[in-house]
Amino acid sequence: MNKKEEYFKYVAQKWTIVNKLDRKRRKEKRLK
Secondary structure, eight states: OOHHHHHHHHHHHHHHHHHHHHHHHHHHHHHO
């Protein structure tokens, strides 16, 4: 595995987590 692939995998994981948190926050806003 080259560095580019490792980097993209890392970024993809990061954004998956960020998107999950963002969705959670939006749900909470709607409930308030």
